[in-house]
Amino acid sequence: MAPLLEIRAARREFATPEGGKIRALDGVDLDIGANEFVTLLGPSGCGKTTLLRAISGFETLDGGTIRLGGVDLTALPPFRRPVNTVFQSYALFGHMTVARNVGYALEVAGVPRAEREAEVAETLEKVGLAGMETRKPGQLSGGQRQRVALARAIIAKPRLLLLDEPLSALDRNLRQQMQIELKTLQDKLGIAFIFVTHDQEEALTMSDRIVVMRAGAIEQIGPPRDIYRHPRNRFVAEFIGETNLFLVTVDRIDGDTALTRTADGVELVLPAVGRQPGERLTAILRPADFTIAAQGIPGIVTRAVYLGSDLHLSVTPESGGQDIRVTIRDGLGIGEGTNVHLGHEPTRVHVLEGT
Secondary structure, three states, X not given: OOOOEEEEEEEEEEEOOOOOEEEEEEEEEEEEOOOOEEEEEOOOOOOHHHHHHHHHOOOOOOEEEEEEOOEEOOOOOHHHOOEEEEOOOOOOOOOOOHHHHHHHHHHHOOOOHHHHHHHHHHHHHHOOOOOOOOOOHHHOOHHHHHHHHHHHHHOOOOOXXXXXXXXXXXXXXXXXXXXXXXXXXXXHHOOEEEEEEOOHHHHHHHOOEEEEEEOOEEEEEEOHHHHHHOOOOHHHHHHOOOOEEEEEEEEEEEOOEEEEEEOOOOEEEEEOOOXXXXXXXXXXXXXXXXXXXXXXXXXXXXXXXXXXXXXXXEEEEOOOOOOEEEEEEOOOOOOOOOEEEEEEXXXXXXXXXXX
């Protein structure tokens, strides 16, 4: 099946006050399916918002093309694109009721009042705001205003919905609730969502695929589990969640396992397939990949943070070197100053080839 959205060789540069140029998009290629929830993820300045604005038409490309459903949108103004955007600020009309905010686009388009009111009622039902038609934005909570912005964006039945960090102003609990609601709404509507965030948790929670960006380019694209468990490079590994990276050398092969060691003497075991003695590589273990065991890497707990069902530890290896971040369940009796051994399953190690 052909993709809904096709972006090819997208380029965008901005002039700096010093007279130079910053390349916000550096030849980006990206396809989006007709019913996908795709998140653009990356640090500030990586190009994710510029890419979103280019899709919506609010940013003009210096090169490349954007096609939606086979139609070239590259030169079309925003109002001629079958795309709607939910902004971070929501941009609601404070003097209008919820119903008028949501139905404003239909009103401007000349849709008859009875038909418009029916559409507004149906849309508010979808976002859980039925009965609030006469309220104004100032009488709503942050989560309710966010739903109004969503309703206004989807009432015109766009083929693609763009969301520019719309949850950033919400408190943590409400943000987590809205993450699930957004994904549920997207499934119900059956349209593609492109969501921009710098929050890894949001990306992992909602996305069918994550697009990790840096310096105007795409570093990796894939489902959340693949991005988290099999990062393509060091940047992705460090940006997506907590991680431990070890520069190791393979000492020897022992049956199905390769015995490796860091320069500080920390020993790790990984699958032997494809490994050779003397080989240098970067091994990745997430904090939850470690266990407190009878044997393993000896060390001392230098920091222990209790967060509900999880205990987050920093363990300094006995042999020296970087602290190892560890997440375990319960951890009764383990605290700062506790001597421990860290074990791990060889199959949990992800290897970045080379140094």
